[in-house]
Amino acid sequence: MKFRARELSPAWFIFWLLFWIAVGIVVWLPQTTEIVARWLGVGRGVDVAIYVSILLLFYLVFRIFLKMQSIDRDITKMTQELAIREAKEPKEQDNEQQ
Amino acid sequence: MKIVAVIPAFNEVKNIARVIREIKPHVSEAIVIDDGSGDETAELARRAGAYVLRHRINRGQGAALATGMEFALQNLNADIIIHYDADGQHEAKEIDELVKPIILGRAEAALGSRFLEKKSNVPFLRKLILKAGIIFTRITSGLKVTDTHNGFRALSAKAAEAIEITQDRMAHASEILDEIARHKLRYVEVAVTVRYTRESLEKGQSSLNSVRIVWEYLTGKLFK
Numbered sequence: 001m002k003f004r005a006r007e008l009s010p011a012w013f014i015f016w017l018l019f020w021i022a023v024g025i026v027v028w029l030p031q032t033t034e035i036v037a038r039w040l041g042v043g044r045g046v047d048v049a050i051y052v053s054i055l056l057l058f059y060l061v062f063r064i065f066l067k068m069q070s071i072d073r074d075i076t077k078m079t080q081e082l083a084i085r086e087a088k089e090p091k092e093q094d095n096e097q098q
Numbered sequence: 099m100k101i102v103a104v105i106p107a108f109n110e111v112k113n114i115a116r117v118i119r120e121i122k123p124h125v126s127e128a129i130v131i132d133d134g135s136g137d138e139t140a141e142l143a144r145r146a147g148a149y150v151l152r153h154r155i156n157r158g159q160g161a162a163l164a165t166g167m168e169f170a171l172q173n174l175n176a177d178i179i180i181h182y183d184a185d186g187q188h189e190a191k192e193i194d195e196l197v198k199p200i201i202l203g204r205a206e207a208a209l210g211s212r213f214l215e216k217k218s219n220v221p222f223l224r225k226l227i228l229k230a231g232i233i234f235t236r237i238t239s240g241l242k243v244t245d246t247h248n249g250f251r252a253l254s255a256k257a258a259e260a261i262e263i264t265q266d267r268m269a270h271a272s273e274i275l276d277e278i279a280r281h282k283l284r285y286v287e288v289a290v291t292v293r294y295t296r297e298s299l300e301k302g303q304s305s306l307n308s309v310r311i312v313w314e315y316l317t318g319k320l321f322k
Contacts, residue, residue, distance in 0.1 A: 069317070073264070075155070076266050079161070080157070082153075082154060083153050083154075084165060084168060086152065087151045088140075088152075089149060090147045090150075091147075
């Protein structure tokens, strides 16, 4: 667990801490999942692990999707600002008046 | 009245110079936003007498329009902004008709429509999809317009300042209408011609793209 509290908000730090502790427990004592399985009414412990991971993946994909949209917008903003700053005036010599 | 045309262009060497020469007599200034073209679009546009703003990387037509509008308002003090396509599918002389309602103070936005009266040679499949777009817009923005995805429009400075385009790519057409509805801007539709050539059909939006545009529109709206 290499989380530095400064990079994560406290709430998320606790969430991930608990999450990895849970992962640790499941790795060391796989049979604990059976308890959760029975509590949730799902057949086997392995199934619980699969369901949880799918949910987690969905959530992470969603987060990445949001992040990508915000990065996209930032890039657009920078591109637009650069374009305006480096705007070029029309070239005069080719105009018909001259 | 300072009328400024905003023309997003992506790899338009073939048409850009002609398009600028065509519209020049009808506007005060033309701005071409070169949306990361890999060809000489920017240079040709400049030589034809347009201001050129260059997106270093391609950001899409919506983003290009936004860039051009900001420049037109801030740096050129535009009174009226025209959105115009770089591929030459519009009729330059129709700019005069498009700006009229704005000059007369009858509207803040004049939207070009190819279905209002003139006979654009709209291919059948394209027509079907455009009609679907119109129904879609009626549901999402409540505006009753006859042609929602026409790139030819005129906006007063007030309207241009109010309208905020966040859809980088093609969904900006619906977004502009949403913004018109949201800010309760007075709008009129003006009949315009859209020329469909084989080339413009190949390079322009494929009809299948409409699905993606709807997706972009919805996700963009949900996650602002």
